[in-house]
Amino acid sequence: MIARAWRWAALALLLAAAAALGGCAAQTETLRRAPPAGLGPRVELAATPFFPQTEYHCGPAALATVLAGLSVDATPERLGEEVFLPARTGTLQIEMIAGARRHGAVATRLPGTLEALLRELQAGHPVLVFQNLGLSWYPLWHYAVLIGYDLERAEVMLRSGTTERLVMSMRTLEHTWVRAGSWAFVALPPGQWPVTAEEKAVVEAAVGFERSAMPTHAAQATLAYRSALQRFPDSLSLRMGLGNVLYAAGDKNSAALAFEEAAQRHPDSAPAWMNLASTRAELGQRDAALAAARRAVGSGDATWAERAATLLASLEAQAKDSSAPR
Structure with missing residues (x-):
């Protein structure tokens, strides 16, 4: 990452060359000619904290900036020990997102449009961006x-x-950001989501946060799933994730309800019926478990057909054994 004095001295020339060679900044021109409905003309989140970077540590400094805005006690020095890779003299994008999640924030990728970045700012969310x-x-x-x-x-x-407070032309931001793959994310507390986040990104963020939060912060992971489902109620992945996190936390009754909702909304999903069957069986609800297992077998999901049949046979054997005279 940029750090040495000679690199900073050459930065203005490089940016000028980049803008000159980058072609038309199409998104910037469109936003200026016809501002999208509901997008204000100007926003600045002036209260956003600032941590000047040290050599090659732009990643830890930027991550500390967004986390400090959430009142997370994470300094660039501490984050550098967690996310900085000396062999690469930098920080990988996957480490940036993982670093946010380890500190209790839900990091969600944004759509690759300039409008999405501006709408997040209008919503009060600083945006961590990757540039070339x-x-x-x-x-x-x-x-x-x-x-x-x-x-x-x-x-x-x-x-x-x-x-x-670096003021940069929107055209230059567009060029440098697009050239780096249009990669950006917002870090928020569990229960909140970027206004522009798409379903795929929300699922990935919720699952990633769950893996970082469990088992010590099951309530936070549960909150992330429940809030995500308010926006995407038909997401099978989110409902299954909610069931799994509730089950892992020991709340099997609530887990069963989550799996049942997933199965009812997605009747062709064998895994949803199988999870429901297994959980009902553990709760001692034999008839409900058998009914769910039969739905799994009858779902027509060829990928899970053998495992669904095995589960049903096991539950039927248990039922037969428990009803045999002693």
Whole structure:
């Protein structure tokens, strides 16, 4: 990541060259010509904390910036020990997201559009962005935190590097961000979600957070799933995830209800019926377990057919054994 003095000295030239070679900033021009409905002309999250980076540590500094905004006690130095990879002299994107989740935040990828970034800012969410501040043939990877925009002036404001309030043209942000893969995420407390988050990203974030939070923070993981289902109530993955986290926390009655809801909404899902059958069986609800297992077998899900049949045979054998005279 950018750090050495000579790199910062050359940055202005590289950015100018990048903008010149990048072609038309299509998204910027569209946003300026026809601002989307409901998008305000200007936003700046001035209260966003700032941590100037040290050498190669733009990742830990940017991550500390978004986490500190959530009142998480995580300094760049501490995060550097967790996410910085000396062999790469930088931080991988997967480590950035994992680092946020380890500290209790739900990190969710955003759609790859400039409009999505601006709408998150309007919602009060600083956005961690990944940029290539160099050229395609000479990349200079960099993490920064987007904190504001001005559509009339076509500018954005960032916490970046050693600059607390870096004003950059929106065109340049678009070029450098798109050249780095249009990668960005928002970190929020469990129960809250980015306003632009899509279902796939929410599922990935909820599952990732669950794996980081369990078993010590089951309530937080449960909250993440329940709040996600308020937005995407028909998501099979989210309902199964909720059932699994409730089951792991020892709340089998609530887990059974979650699996039942998943099965009812997705009757062709053998795993939903199988989880329901197994959980009902553990609760001593033999008839309900057998009924669910039969639905799993009859779901037509070829991938799970053998396992569903095995489960049904096992439950039928248990029922037969328990009803035999003693």
